[in-house]
Amino acid sequence: MITLISLSTDVTAYSTRILSAYLRKKGLNTRLIFLPYVEFESHDALPDEVPYDKNTINQVIDLCKDSSLIGISLFTSDFPNAIDLVKQIKKNLNIPVIFGGKHPSAKPEQSLLLADMVCIGEGEEALTELLLKIESGQDYHNTQNIWIKHNSTIIKNPNRAIIENLDLIPFPDYSCDDHYIREIETDKIIQLTHEILKKYMFPEENTGLIPYKTLFSRGCPFSCTYCYSFKEMYKGQKYLRFRSVQNIVQELELTKNKLPYIQMVELLDDNIFALPMEKIDTFCKIYKEKIGLPMYFTGYPNDINEENLSRFIDAGLIITCMGVQTGSKRTKKLYKRNVSDETILKAVQAIHKFKDFLLASEYDVIIDNPYETNEDVADTIRLLLKFPKPRYFRLFSLTFFPGTELYEKAKQDGIISEEDELNGYRKNYFGFLYRRKKYLNFVFPLLNQNIPTFLIKILINKYVIFLFDRPSINNFLFGIMAFLRKFREKRRKSR
Structure with missing residues (x-):
């Protein structure tokens, strides 16, 4: 028996559910514990602050007592929340704990x-082999992909070959069989049912529809310096892989029957538009016929065009998101985002042509980059002003994710230190609410309001920036923003 623990607020927890399904397919027993939490929304959060009380941790320990292994899948923002939990587990139980996911890798x-132990890279085959060895009493210290603490040293086993045929991987485990969840209101861990699962599946913010989240592919075709990439780990192998159309449609058909409250499909891939056109054709035809739910997914400017958009929209695409990140030539070079403003605007125009069919057109932008000057940021705003309405800009505060090229540069340049690294992990992956109190960060949200373009152009004039970008004024402006946000939230709750 392995107990798999998810610390993510998002209880869809794709990686954890996939691992459980794979292990169960191999005849192994799994128990799943979901520990959703209220994310930290301030840099004032202390490094030793934890979201789980003693009662919650004791319940987790009780559920783990009959396990041969305890596994925790971690994104960087989850790591601080794992510290006290794992310390208490190890204090009370003599059961090995293994970490997996992007951060441990x-x-x-x-x-x-x-x-x-730590699982490096893909974990399905590695975890299966490891658990079989543990439960049969075999020596497991040579298991590929697994790093193990042993006699004050670390055994660093090499990685096995990547899984090329994604159709061999079973669909995520939504059985609710031996699944448990922390009920936020009571801090009690209760048996998960489909009724309770529905309560914790967040509606998509534009539509209010409950999405089912899955992946069409594994790997990423890009090498952005701010993002996790494990291409080097699998050098010489086919890193970007796609499932067959029949496989993903079968998953969605089964999901519609098993989770009848699902109202839309969200594909979590970095760039669905990179699919070959013949595969797009096949997917859209079968999806429209057999699934028919609204869709939401992301694309890269180089691959978005009217031809593939028209097919996806006919199949049910209602929300599309495109990564812009920056309009500064200097920052594009820093990020290794080799895409021109002209290519970005061409993709935006293609999206805009379907405005009558799309409920929302979203564009991702990275802010809070310490390498950027005010002029770099103003260049980004100037580019965004050229996007026709309706549009919505999602702002992400730059996070230096460990292992990324930008993280290594920031450490070398003294921008981040070992002392403040853990606090930096606390950034909320889903919202990145930590905006620095800078004048131009006050301007960015105005792009999502009905503010005349000429007025925003005045606000980003270099003389106006020089006049207003001062600590006292920034504190005042952000104080107003905080007040208005609370006021809107209070009005929303009173309705």
């Missing part, structure tokens, strides 16, 4: 300060 040595 990028920072295995740091992870092994807490865990007994």
